[in-house]
Amino acid sequence: MKNVAIIMGGYSSEYKISLTSGSVVYENLNKEKYNVYPVHIFKEKWVCVKNNIEFPIDKNDFSTSINDKKIAFDVVFNAIHGTPGEDGLMQAYLELLNIPQTSCDYYQAALTFNKRDLLSVLKPYGIKTATSHYLNLGDEINVDEILKTVGLPCFVKPNKSGSSFGISKVKTREEFMPAIEVAYKEDNEIIIESFLDGTEVSVGVINFNGETRVLPITEIVSENDFFDYEAKYLGKSQEITPARISEELKLKIEQVAKKAYEVLKMKGFSRSEFIIVNDEPHMLEMNTVPGLTNGSILPQQAIEAGIPLPILFENAIEQALQR
Structure with a gap:
């Protein structure tokens, strides 16, 4: 059985959401197929948490010791939103240690985390922005x-x-x-x-069984002025999957989202936000470690596509191991 570390937490304001995402991944992974270890990554400590006991992570080789038994990880499931999981730092560290992980490579993570640089790279490919x-x-x-x-x-x-x-x-x-x-x-x-005055949509793109797959599109209707923190996490928005848009527009958005994923040589999960103005999708940003809580958009889209969460998460691990 493969040892899987689920990394969660992080150094940014998003650490609480990340802990929830990591817990959802932990709950959904098949324990008969994998030995699953939650690993909390914080500035002050990196620890593996088993039965509420913390076991320090050895940063030299990203291993831990539980009851005097050394545990090395075969693969890392990345559930850290923000730094150091979404900006390339963990990806580069794990690559140096030759440990596969589920999200994109370090360069893609650093690029997409910087909204300015991401949009300037995509512009020449005809992807519209504000x-x-x-x-x-x-x-x-x-x-x-x-x-x-x-x-x-x-x-x-x-x-x-x-x-x-x-x-x-x-x-x-x-x-x-x-x-x-x-x-x-x-x-x-x-x-x-x-300000782009139009319909906001969120588009999940994943690598599923080795192929780029665009998930059903979600329309965002925020009660607040825009899709802010309250709208995202405190129920102040309606997320409608699939989005109420024409088949023609749906195909156009899917094409743009898939193009962005492939141009950037993305891997794993991604979720891009677009505003549709005059039937033209304008990209706002791309998240490479999107929320994986039960209320998050990408899991909702996967379920709508007929991919249950255990299959979604297992696929991410298997794709990482194959790479």
Whole structure:
């Protein structure tokens, strides 16, 4: 039997959601097929948690010792949202140790985690995006010039953060600088984007049995101003799968999402967000370790596609082992 470590937690504001995602993976993996070990990754400690007892992880070879028996892991299931699981750090570390893991490679993780760089790489392939302006901490801020480029309302976002932490919708010039301060609390780079008025959809793309597969599309209807943290996790939104869109538009979105996945040489799970304006999908971002809680979008899409969660998670492990 293969030893599977499910890594969860992380160093960002998303650690609680990640712990839930990891627990859902743990509950759904077939214990008769795999020896499954939850591993909590925090700045202050890396520990394997068995029966509420913590066993330290040896970072030299990513192993642990339980009751004086050394356990090496054959494969790692990555359920860390944000750093260090979604930005390439864990991927690079595990690659150096030659341990397969379920998410994309380190370069793809680092690239997609940086919204600015992701969108600039995809643009030449005809993938549409919002009009944007970028700031690094310390840059001079010419408010009028920026607003002339992006218009009002606009979104101010941390460039590298997830779960809508630090994002503001800015409707007036007065709200602009406070929104910049909020975003800088999460990241030292900011992306300011024009408001796209259209239907928001979320598209899961996975590698299933060795083939790129686009899952049923989810339409997001937020009760709040946009799909923020409350809308994502506290029930302040409706997520409608499959989305209420025409067959023609569905095919167009699937094509764009699949193209992005393949152009980037992605592996494992991905979930991209688009806004549809005049029947044209505009990409906002791509998540490479999307939420895997029971309420999360990608699991909902998989179930709609007839893929139960135990099969979804087992496929991720088997694909990683084959790589």
